[in-house]
Amino acid sequence: MQKPAQTIYMDHAATTAVDPRVVDAVLPYFSYKYGNASSIYGLGREAAKAIDEARRTVADILGCEPGEVIFTSCGSESDNLALRGVGWARRNLGKGNHIITSSIEHHAVSHTCEQLEKHFGFEITYVPVDKHGLLDPDDVGRAIKDNTILISIMYANNAVGTIEPIAEIGKIAKEKGIPFHTDAVQAGGTLNLDVDELNVDLLSLSAHKVYGPKGIGVLYVRKGVSLLPTQTGGAHERNRRAGTENVPSIVGLATALKIAHEELETNNQRIAALRDRLIKGVLENIDEVELTGHPTNRLPNSASFVFKYIEGESMLLNLDLAGICASSGSACTSASMEPSHVLLAMGIPPEVAHGSLRLTLGRENTEEDVDYVLEILPGIVQKLRAMSPLYKAAAS
């Protein structure tokens, strides 16, 4: 099979192209609707109205009040604001300094917890996961102490796609009166985001994972949850996040999220079928490979594997030469040589974790794309293993 003229993009968990309908919605706010939403003249009020509408759109998808939606600059900021904002606010109220999270969070959560522990005297408990990357809600319950002020568990894992039992964890948190945050960045375009059904008090979203622009995110904060702002200045976002409102991107985020949730079932069904074809093809045609993450309870677009005796990075470079965009885990860490902390937390040995590959499908992918990957990948694996001393040692 010849290398396709176009790139086959299978890294939708890293980022997505902006939907042309989103670009159309954004453009007027660059050119003739450019007002500052805090200004009181017509041009400013028009911008403020666009933000109000975007906020309502997002609130409808989350099943919350518009006033509970804070626009931020990205999913990482949302996670930081949730942890630092609630952490400091509740600690200053004398509620304690203990935060519970998991061992497989995105670095926006885990590195923030590490900084809060190292530099600011917070106490962090990392709840473990099983071999599929799944948390046991009872483990979260058992980690709760008198000084616990916040629980933060991701909705779906970015590296392996496992969906966590958020609603059950949220129920336990609610019974104990502890605010519960979920990083829903990876789940934003494919799973139910109703905050009441999920029992969450705070929820992070990012637009660029759902065919919206980069540089814009959401933090949902349930009414009544104390939050000390981490970015202060003007009175924007009801004094919870200062900075001139990013009107074009806010409109873009709302448009992208609306499209994603209107088309959710159709897209999920089609993409999950592609994913299943991909997983089946890889497991059937290649030896010594394992699916990572939960076999069934996983994001509809996510296929992830570990290939023994191979470096993930070499695989990616060879796939790139064949026109296929893939990653070895999270994009944020693909430059790092460290094996994924998620795979290690699932009990996968470091030498195996090094051979990880994540293929995340999206709207524009077709059966032909999947078949092309299935035709290309075995040859790459074979070639790399032929060069691997470990493979030769194991084979002899």
Add this chain to the structure above:
Amino acid sequence: MQKPAQTIYMDHAATTAVDPRVVDAVLPYFSYKYGNASSIYGLGREAAKAIDEARRTVADILGCEPGEVIFTSCGSESDNLALRGVGWARRNLGKGNHIITSSIEHHAVSHTCEQLEKHFGFEITYVPVDKHGLLDPDDVGRAIKDNTILISIMYANNAVGTIEPIAEIGKIAKEKGIPFHTDAVQAGGTLNLDVDELNVDLLSLSAHKVYGPKGIGVLYVRKGVSLLPTQTGGAHERNRRAGTENVPSIVGLATALKIAHEELETNNQRIAALRDRLIKGVLENIDEVELTGHPTNRLPNSASFVFKYIEGESMLLNLDLAGICASSGSACTSASMEPSHVLLAMGIPPEVAHGSLRLTLGRENTEEDVDYVLEILPGIVQKLRAMSPLYKAAAS
């Protein structure tokens, strides 16, 4: 004179329309160059390369190393990162807890100082200004104590346009070995930004004040200055600001800044002439009005006044009806009924400060625009004063 078909925009200090050349530069990164800059395949490397180029462009304008440029989500974030980042880093190093700033800073600085003082035990000194809004560098020098860890003084004031003696203040800070930050958000498109000539260690910029997109900013941090990141997660921006790189907006910021500085002298000259015509016209044709800010040492695009016996907000609404966009101070506070803290710090009585009007000119403004404002404004002032009990009392 009839109301013009088009809006006359004279609030360029609040925000600006995105230059069409900037939009052209941004668009490919929405559609076909959408890669995550941390990904290792071609599409990702292309995005990383675009960021590298943008960083070099910004560094050239600042006269610094590319590695000293951090991309943030806006000017407010840059100010917050400077104050919180350097404040905590140096405090944790045992250097002290005292920050010096001025009484006329943007709220992104002043409110951050207030939070650091109220919730985190920092000590803040606010250096006063004279009646023109000008700081005396010696006052800054006198405020320095053994535990001073940071000085933050704005480059040019957003409400009244006064340009501060940054280079002299920086010289004093340097002699004492104290990092010096300047909020250059309002000066970014019109003044010299060479960080060595300005003697600054940290400098904040925002794109949307210079015909770039909203939601993107810069913090320059001189090599060797300790900074504890305030947004943690992935290793982006050399571990100083986590979050997927906002490639389109980064490219937009660099493009906008480049255009602004290539065309700086021509634009400044033309716009300053318009501003002088506007100031002269207002002072000659209306009674009981004063120019606020420094008479000569002010931003080339900034004209600001206080009109006695008038509410600024009523003036703005009447100007809006005549198709003129203006503000009473900073956009961030135009919804607030409080008189500007800047005007109060300059010794203007609250009842006079209420009658403030800021007209900030830009690239698209013409002599006809200025003449239209000069024709409309006296009638509005007369009408509002005719309704003002204070004016009647003073006149009788």
